[in-house]
Structure formats: C-alpha cells, structure tokens
Amino acid sequence: MADDILFLTELLGLRVHDLKGRRLGFVKDAAIVPLIHPARVDRFLVGGGWSWLTVKHDQVRSISLDGIYLKDEQLTPYHSDEYMLRLVRDLLDQQIIDGAGRKVVRVTDVTFKIHHDQDGDVLNIIEVDIGLRSMFRRLMQGAMPRRLVRRIQTVIPPHSIRWEHCSILEADPQRRLRLNISNKILERMHPADLADIVEDLSPDDREAIFETMDSEVAADALSEVEPDIQASILESLEPEKAADIVEEMSPHEAADILAELEEQTSEDILDEMEQAPKTEVEELLEFREDSAGGLMNTEYVALPENISVAEAMEALKAHEEILETLNTLFLVDRDERLTASIPLARLFTAAGATPLKELGADTLIHVDVTEKQDRITELFDKYNLVTLPVVDGTGKLVGAITADEVISLLRQK
Amino acid sequence: MLKKFRYQIAIFLSVIGPGLITANVDNDSGGILTYSQAGAKYGYLPLWTLIPITLLLIVTQEMCSRMGAVTGKGLSDLIREEFGLRTTFFMMFALVLTNFTNVIAEFAGIATSLELFNISRYISVPICALAVWLLVVKGNYRSVEKIFLVACSLYITYIVSGILLKPDWKEAALYSVKPILMFDTDYITMLIAMVGTSIAPWMQFYLQSAIVEKGITTKEYVQSRVEVIVGCIMTDVVAFFIIVSCAGAIWAHGPKDIETAADAAKALMPFGKYASYLFSAGLFNASFFAACILPLSTVYTVCEGLGFESGVDKRWKEAPEFYWLYTLLVVLGAGVILWPNFPLIKMILWSQVLNGVLLPVVLIYMIMLINKKSLLKEWTNSRLYNAVAWIAVVIMIGLTLALAAITVKQITQPASADVPSSKPLADMQRNDAGRHSLKANVGESGAAHLAR
Numbered sequence: 101m102a103d104d105i106l107f108l109t110e111l112l113g114l115r116v117h118d119l120k121g122r123r124l125g126f127v128k129d130a131a132i133v134p135l136i137h138p139a140r141v142d143r144f145l146v147g148g149g150w151s152w153l154t155v156k157h158d159q160v161r162s163i164s165l166d167g168i169y170l171k172d173e174q175l176t177p178y179h180s181d182e183y184m185l186r187l188v189r190d191l192l193d194q195q196i197i198d199g200a201g202r203k204v205v206r207v208t209d210v211t212f213k214i215h216h217d218q219d220g221d222v223l224n225i226i227e228v229d230i231g232l233r234s235m236f237r238r239l240m241q242g243a244m245p246r247r248l249v250r251r252i253q254t255v256i257p258p259h260s261i262r263w264e265h266c267s268i269l270e271a272d273p274q275r276r277l278r279l280n281i282s283n284k285i286l287e288r289m290h291p292a293d294l295a296d297i298v299e300d301l302s303p304d305d306r307e308a309i310f311e312t313m314d315s316e317v318a319a320d321a322l323s324e325v326e327p328d329i330q331a332s333i334l335e336s337l338e339p340e341k342a343a344d345i346v347e348e349m350s351p352h353e354a355a356d357i358l359a360e361l362e363e364q365t366s367e368d369i370l371d372e373m374e375q376a377p378k379t380e381v382e383e384l385l386e387f388r389e390d391s392a393g394g395l396m397n398t399e400y401v402a403l404p405e406n407i408s409v410a411e412a413m414e415a416l417k418a419h420e421e422i423l424e425t426l427n428t429l430f431l432v433d434r435d436e437r438l439t440a441s442i443p444l445a446r447l448f449t450a451a452g453a454t455p456l457k458e459l460g461a462d463t464l465i466h467v468d469v470t471e472k473q474d475r476i477t478e479l480f481d482k483y484n485l486v487t488l489p490v491v492d493g494t495g496k497l498v499g500a501i502t503a504d505e506v507i508s509l510l511r512q513k
Numbered sequence: 514m515l516k517k518f519r520y521q522i523a524i525f526l527s528v529i530g531p532g533l534i535t536a537n538v539d540n541d542s543g544g545i546l547t548y549s550q551a552g553a554k555y556g557y558l559p560l561w562t563l564i565p566i567t568l569l570l571i572v573t574q575e576m577c578s579r580m581g582a583v584t585g586k587g588l589s590d591l592i593r594e595e596f597g598l599r600t601t602f603f604m605m606f607a608l609v610l611t612n613f614t615n616v617i618a619e620f621a622g623i624a625t626s627l628e629l630f631n632i633s634r635y636i637s638v639p640i641c642a643l644a645v646w647l648l649v650v651k652g653n654y655r656s657v658e659k660i661f662l663v664a665c666s667l668y669i670t671y672i673v674s675g676i677l678l679k680p681d682w683k684e685a686a687l688y689s690v691k692p693i694l695m696f697d698t699d700y701i702t703m704l705i706a707m708v709g710t711s712i713a714p715w716m717q718f719y720l721q722s723a724i725v726e727k728g729i730t731t732k733e734y735v736q737s738r739v740e741v742i743v744g745c746i747m748t749d750v751v752a753f754f755i756i757v758s759c760a761g762a763i764w765a766h767g768p769k770d771i772e773t774a775a776d777a778a779k780a781l782m783p784f785g786k787y788a789s790y791l792f793s794a795g796l797f798n799a800s801f802f803a804a805c806i807l808p809l810s811t812v813y814t815v816c817e818g819l820g821f822e823s824g825v826d827k828r829w830k831e832a833p834e835f836y837w838l839y840t841l842l843v844v845l846g847a848g849v850i851l852w853p854n855f856p857l858i859k860m861i862l863w864s865q866v867l868n869g870v871l872l873p874v875v876l877i878y879m880i881m882l883i884n885k886k887s888l889l890k891e892w893t894n895s896r897l898y899n900a901v902a903w904i905a906v907v908i909m910i911g912l913t914l915a916l917a918a919i920t921v922k923q924i925t926q927p928a929s930a931d932v933p934s935s936k937p938l939a940d941m942q943r944n945d946a947g948r949h950s951l952k953a954n955v956g957e958s959g960a961a962h963l964a965r
Contacts, residue, residue, distance in 0.1 A: 193593050206820030208598060230820060238598050302585030303730050328728050335732065 106163065106223065107234075108187055108210035109241045115167040116146045116155065124148055124175075127168065131184040132225065134280040139263055141212065141223040144168065145178050145186070152178035163214055163221040165246050171220055182278045185268070187225075195301070196228065197267040199285035202293040204300040209234035211260060228266050231259025271304035273311055283309065287317045295324035298333075307336040310345070319348030322357070331360040334369065343372030351377060352397040352499070355384035359394075392476055393469035395509070396490045396499030403456065405431040405439050410452035428487040430497055431456060437495040438466055441487070466491050469498060473509060480506045531723035532578065532737065534806070535716055536744030539570075540668065540751050541803035542622025544710045545796055548752045549777040551703055552759025553769050557681070557688040560756060562704055563749045564689070566711050569905050570745040573876065576883050576894070576902065577717045578741045581724030582734040583892045588721040588875075589818030591882050601818045604878075607871050609838075612715050612811040615868070616846030619807060622800030624850055629778070629793040635851060642847035645805050649825060650836065667798045668751045670791050674781045675754035680761035689753075702919055705912050711748070713868055714875045719810035722817065726824075731892070755780065808842035873910040880906065 108130070116124045125148025133142040144155040153175040161171040185191065191207050198205045209229040215222045229237075233256040240249045267285045270276045286294055286309065298306050298321060310318050310333055322330055322345060334342045334357060346354045346369060358366040358381065370378055380398055387393025399422065403412055412429065429447075431440040440460030450459055466489040467476060479488060480503060490499040540548075551559040577588060584591060593601040623641045624634035720741070729737045758780035763769050771777045778792035809825075812835050816823035822832035829836050880902050884893050894902060 193597055203822070206593065208820065235598065235602075235819065239602060304585070326728075332728065332730050332732070 103164075104214045104216070106165070106212045106214055107229070107237060108192065108212070109234075109238045110165060110246050111144075111212070111223075112188065113242065114163075114165075116144070117167055117169045118173050119170065121169070124170075125153065128152060129186050129188040130223070131186045133184050135183055135278070138280070139225045141187075141225070142184065146175075154178045157222055158219065160222075161220045163223060182275060185279050190270075191228075191268070195269055195305075197269065197286065197297055198230075198261045199265040199267055199289070200261060202289060202297065204297055205230045205261065209238055225263045227260035227262055229258070229260045232256050233258045234260075269301065269305045269308070271302075271308045273308060276308060276312055283313045283317075287314055291317070291320035292324045294321040298325055299329055303332060303336060306333050310337055311341060315341075315344040316348045318345045323349055323353045327357075327360055330357050334361060335365050339365075339368040339372045342369045346381070347373055347377045350397055350399050351380040351384055352395075352399070354381045356389075356394075359385060359389055387469060390473045391469065392467045392471040392473075392490045392501060393499070395473060395476065395501050395505050396469070397502060397505070398499045400428075400430060400487075400489075400497075400500040401426060402430045402432045402436070402497055405433055405457050407456050408452065409447055409450045409454045409456060409459070412456050413447060413452075425502075428500070429456075430489055430500070431460065432497050435494075436497060438464070438489050438491050438497040440464060441466075441489055465489075467501075468493070476501060477506055477510060531720055531727055531729075532574070532741035532744040533747070534744075535574065535720045535723065536570075536741075536748040537668070538719075538803050538806050539711060539713075539716065539748045540799055541619060542625075542796055542800040543618060544752070545755065545799055546771065546777060547703075547706050547710045548755040549759045549780060550771045551707060552756035552780070553763040553771050553776070555700065555703070556760040556764040556768070557684050557757070558693050559703065559707065560685060560689045560753065561692045562707050563753055563756075566708055566752075567745055567749045569708070569908070570711055570748065571742055572898075572902055572905050573712055573717060573879070574720055574741050574745055575738060576879055577721040578724045578729075578737055579734065579892055580879070580883055580889070581721040582729045582737060583731055583889050585725055585730065587725055587814065587817040588718045588879070588882075589814045591888065592878055593818045593820070595882060595885070595888075596878070598819075604871075604874070605815045605818050607874075608714060608718070609811060609815060609842075611868055611871050612807055613842060613846060615713070615715070616804065616807050616811075616842055617849050619800045619804040620847045620850045622796055623804060626793040626797035626800060629789055638847050638850050641801060641804070642843050645801065645808075646840065646843050649805060649809050649839070667795050670781060670784070670795055671751060671754040671758055674784065675757045675761070678758060678761035678782065680757050680765075685757055685760075705915055705919075707752075708912050709868065711752075712872065714871045715807060715810055715814070717875055717879065718814040719806065722810065722813045804843075804846075808839055808846065811842060812839040873906060876902075876906045 111127050111130060114127045116127060118124050125146045127144050128147040129145040130141045131143050131145065132138070132140060136142060140157060142157055144157075144160075146153045146155055154177070155168070155170065155175060159170055159172040159175070161169045187210055191210065193207060195204050195206050197203075205228075207228050207230065210225055211227040211229055212223040213226045215224060233253050236256055237249055237253050240252075265285065267283075268279070268281055270279060270281055286297075289297075294317075298309065301309070306329075310322070313321075322333065325333065334346070337345070346357065349357070354377070358369065361369070370382065373381070384393070384396075384398065401416070401419070401422065403415060407415075416423065416426075427444050429442045429444060430438060431442065433439050440457060441464060442456065442459045442461075446459045465479060465483055465485065467479065469490055469492055471490075476488065479485060486503045488501045489497055490501060492498050580586075580588065580591065586594075589601065589605065592604065620638055620642065624638050627637040627641075628634060724737065759771075759777070762780045762782045763771075763776070769776070777796075778789040781788035781791045784791050813823055815821075815838060816832070816835045819834075821834040823835040824832060827835065880894070880899070883889055884899065886893060
C-alpha cells in the first residue's frame, strides 16, 4: 500500500513529538473546518496529561506511521468550536449519505492522503470507508502492529466512498451552516432515490434536510416518500416552510398529504400558502379520499373543441412545463363540459388544419367525481387507459386521474 | 370532540404491532413449560412473582420503545454511535451466539409439539424451517405481522381452560399478592427461571427496531406506550392462567414435575381428548412464532449495528449480509436438532447462561443511552424512573448471576441419579421443549442428566 495513505484508525494513538523529538502525547481526534477547506485536516487534538492540546495543520513537519513531528511548539489548549467537524466524535460510527451509491451508510474509517509539502505534511480526507476491510482494520488496531494490519487487510476487498460524494447528517440547522453542509449532493439525486434515503433516516435528520433544502426539490422528493412519513415530516417543519414545499407540489398530491395531517396542522399550513394554490387544494380536500375526486389531478390540458391541430400545438408550446407528463388532451365546449379526449401522439400524424374534434376517440370514457376507486381501477384495466377524465354533476371537466395514481393505489392494497 | 376521539383510536390502531408481538413472543416454548412446571409443582404459590415480573418487563420495554420513538434509531444503532465499533462488535458477537442457541430451543419446541401428533422431527423440523424462512424472506412483511398477531389469540385456550377448571380463585387471588419465599433450591431456581424467561436481551433489540420500522415518533408515542404496556400485561395474564390451569389440573391432584409434553397438556383437561391437541397447537404456535422472530431480530440488530443494509423490504442483492446471516441462523438452528445425540440440553442450558450474562450488560447500556440529553432531549428518564430502572438492573444482575452460578454448577458437576432433589429447575423446564424432544432418543448423556 502506498506510503502516502493514512487511516483515521491509524492516526488515533500516533505519538506526537516536539522539536527535540520528545513525546508530547497521543492523537485523540482530528478536525476539519469545512468553511476553510472541505477535506484538509485543520487541527489535531492531542492528549497526554489531563487536558487536550490543539495542533494546527501548519505546525506539523511530518506525519507517518512512526508518529507526528512538529516544527512549532506553540500549542494552545483544546477548546470546542462550532465550526469544526471532529472526525472521531462527529463522523466515525455515524451515518452519512453516500451520494454516489444513493443510500445511507455508516462510517467505519476515514482514509487520508499525506501531502508532502515543502512546509510540512498535510492530511487530506480522500475517502470514507464502510466495508469489511475497514471493520477488520478497526477491530485489529492496537491488537497487532499497524503495518501487519495493513498487510493482512489487503485480502479483503475495500469498500469506500469518495469524500466529495459524502453528505454529512447534522440535525441542527445552525450547525449545518457553520459546517458548510450543503444539500447539493442530495438535490442532484432523483427524487425517488432521495425519498428512499429520507425514509432510512431518523426524524431529526429528515427534518434538518427538508428544512434546508430547496422547496422545489423538497416537494418532488416528498411526494415520493411513504404517506405516514410524509405526514411526520410536514408536521415537524415550520408551517411556513411546509407551505413553501406544499405549494410546489401538484394540488392533488398536496391535498393527499394535507389530508393525512392532523386538522390543526394542515390548517396552519394552508394559512401560510398563496391564495391560488390554496384554493385549489382546499377544493380537492372536500372530496372523499377513495373517490374519483380524491384521486384526480387538477393539472390537465383542456382545449376549446373548435380549434385545429396547428392551433393546439401552438397552445402547448406556451406551456412547456407540463409536457413531461402530458399524454392526453381534453376538449371542452363553451360551458367547460367534456366533449372528447385525444391521445397526444395523434397530433403528430394529423395535418395542421384538421379540426381537433376529429381526432377524438369514438367512445368517451369518463367518471363522475363521486365514483368509487374500485370502479376506476376496473375502467383502467378494461379500457387500457393512461388517463381518465373526471367530470362533476353537470358534465363539467374538473380533473383527470392518471395511471401512476392507479398503480400507487393498487400497490397499497 | 368525537372526531378527536376517533383520531386517537385511529392512531392507536396504527401503532399496534411491535409491543404486542414482542410481548407474545415472550411466551415461547421455554416460557410455556416454565410456567407449567411452576403451577404443577407449587400450585398457586409462585403467582406473586407475576406482578414484579410485569413491572420489570414494562420498565425495560418502555425504555426501548421510548428510545426508538424519540431517536428513530435501533438500539444497536445507538450503541454503535455512542460507544463505537469494538463495543458493538463484541456485543453483536455475544448476541448472535446467545440467540443462536435460543433458535435451537425454538426448533426443539416445534419438534416436541409435533411429536405429540406422531410427526417425526426429521419431517417437521425441516419443513418448519423452510416455512419460517419463506415467510420472512419471500413473504410481505405486513401480512407476516398480521399472521403473527392472529396467532397470538391461541393463548386464549389457557384462559378458557383456567376458568373451566374451576380452580380455587380465593387462593389464587391471595397468592397473587402474598410473596412466599422458601429457601429450597428448586423453588428459588424456579423463581429465577420465571424472571429469566420473561426478559431476554434480544427482545429489547427487537422491540426498538420494530418501533422504528413502524415509523412511530414522539407524536404517536403515548399510544405506542399503551400498546407496549398492554402487551406486557397480556404476557403475564397468559402466564397467570398457565400457572392456574396447571395448579388446578395437576397440582390439586398432587404436586408433580412436568416431565413430558403430555404432562403439561393436562392443564387443558377441560377440553377432554382435545387437550393434547390444543396444547401441542399452542406450543407449536409459540415455538414457530419465536422461531420466525428470533433469527430475524438477530440479523436486524447485527446489520444495524455493524452498518450492513438490512430489511425484509430489500432484495437479496441489496442486503446480502442480512439474508445470509438470517438463512444461516435458521438452517443451522434447525439442523442441530436433527443431529443424532447432539447434547441439546447442555447447549440450551448454556444458552440460558449466555442470556443471563448478556442481559445486564444490555440493560446497563440502555440506561446509559436513555439518560443522554443529546439523544433523548426532554425524553430522558426522570430520577424516579432511573431509580426503578437501576433497581431492576441490580435485581436482574443478582438473579441472572445466581442463575448462571447454579447452572454452571450443574453443568460442571456430573449429574447423578442419587441427588434428585437438587436437580435444577433451570435444567428441568427453562427449555423443556428441548428436553422433551430429546427424551425419546437422546441417549445416555441427556437421559442420565434428567433421570428421576
């Protein structure tokens, strides 16, 4: 193994020597200060007698398995500092998020690279170790010589995560700022992966992540989380932040989540919401959860029945944000009553001047808002639907149920 | 108001599961036979222990469920985070060893109960092991949980029997509150066995994990605590009726040691010729239930503590350590039963010693954890609660050390047929499941040890 590698378990207990080579004490912990440098060990905490001393990184001449030699003896007593991340106290044995593997893992060891600088040696964290190899190393440390442990461990395959892919968990929002913990790694993940991770965390950690994360990402992730955890997350947040997140969700999902909450909490959140999304959500909350009204989504595209294909295409271009999930267009008459539903793909093969009406399917399948969910799943199965329009008592289009909603429904059974 | 009330009920129903399951697994094969022996030999005398046992059980289980609800982490998670890898590793090692021997005892219970139906253990044990394995690995966890919960109701047979037998209720009530201490080795050993069978180390880990898995947080905690306490009481209500049934059906006709499963089945006499069927069904259920949960709980605990992926909702590839360890525990646990002339009794005895040694250690870690402000915030133990918990620990340590000492003495002293009176009850009924299954063909060593 390369000589410029050092593990945290090896660092602990290394002798620290002063200028004349006299022993000052042993390394007890090491700390990084993420605001200054994300990976460099900023200070070593050295304990010998009764109290601990702080050795700054620029006071070190050399670091090796034989010990740490200093070039400056002006050491200060250790005192706790909110800006530093102590590797043994805050990282070792704790859970972190592996951004590359997209899961929660537990830290068994930390790998450093020793940079031989002109002024002295510097340690940089390169990896966090989680596998059996690091477990062996840690259990054996102290029981046999460090170099022997290194030699034996090579038979076990390593399992490590690059430091830049690690996201540390810290439940205190203030300290998150001081430790410069960003949510970038999390925000780049697929919402479904992020949701899985969140489900594995403790309630405090969940709260901290949602409290500090971008509302839009938080909304996407939250809608993928299991219902009872969704509720507990929203309840733990400040109503204001919860409202920001709920506003970013589709009204239908927002209504589903709010229905899970205690009445008082959901009212608090609604009070903090903007008027427009609030009204929509409130309307949806009126419906029974197991009826078409409770299942439907109010984000759909309804066009006047008398326009042409070209005009429809034009209208869609103006609303690009909905295209990702759009597969069916609905036509409505002047009183907003549903008259036809058109698969989106038909538009591409039709001539531009064709009246949209002509593309409609022969049988128009739709349900009333009060329809029971069993009947709805039956319709989806029977007619191989992807989207099912929902109308009120007067035939007015009020929403649409999509296949993914039906899938979730069936999986819950 | 009504709405609020309905909401409360809804929450209560949604948190049902962990506490009740744990409490009922408590009455496993060892439990059933210990209580049967107590009633058959001493009648109503041992009933008084049930109240302190229930209290102890409530105190330990309440602490676990509180830690689970507040921190959202399992017990082994917390031990790892607060005390490091080495402590965790050795504790997990001891736990796996202890639980493995307990798994063997459960499969022994399965073998015995089905032998009453004349089913050979060479058929019953492999089939049941496979069933246990499939139920957990391939089954949907929620439906598994429901099966377990429904299975709990089989204990009602003892309650019905206890009532039909028309035991002496006045005496039963009196001895429920009147402590009787006799300085008789058998009696004291039996008391220790009764406490020991109720509170096992693995249960603390299981309960806390189950609470976390269920997603119970401080908000639903009050309801969850009710469930845990109800579960603890249920355990001991069943124990009460087992003792009363045995006292009424067996002890009343002359104190007697339970020597075979057929003896213990007499407690269900009011059911006539169905008694032995009901008894074996009950014993089978208890053993099978515990055989499902014990290995599962063990792997959950180990994987949590050592940082391996875990969970029955994960696929095999995602959590290989979890599934392999689980499979090994089930396969080896059942396999040992099939080994001809395997010294099962000694093995099971040693499992009790290990249980006893491990329990106080686990309890001490639990109390240290639950008093950490950084973890539990305002949910740490109150001073009074701590006092109760520490007293419980001291009692437990005292009892388990005594049990360990007696057991070690019994193991190291070769058993001889001429001192039957000092035969340890620990040996007799702590895990009689194993003993009965062995009786038929264990050969000289086991039989000599038990000869009466």
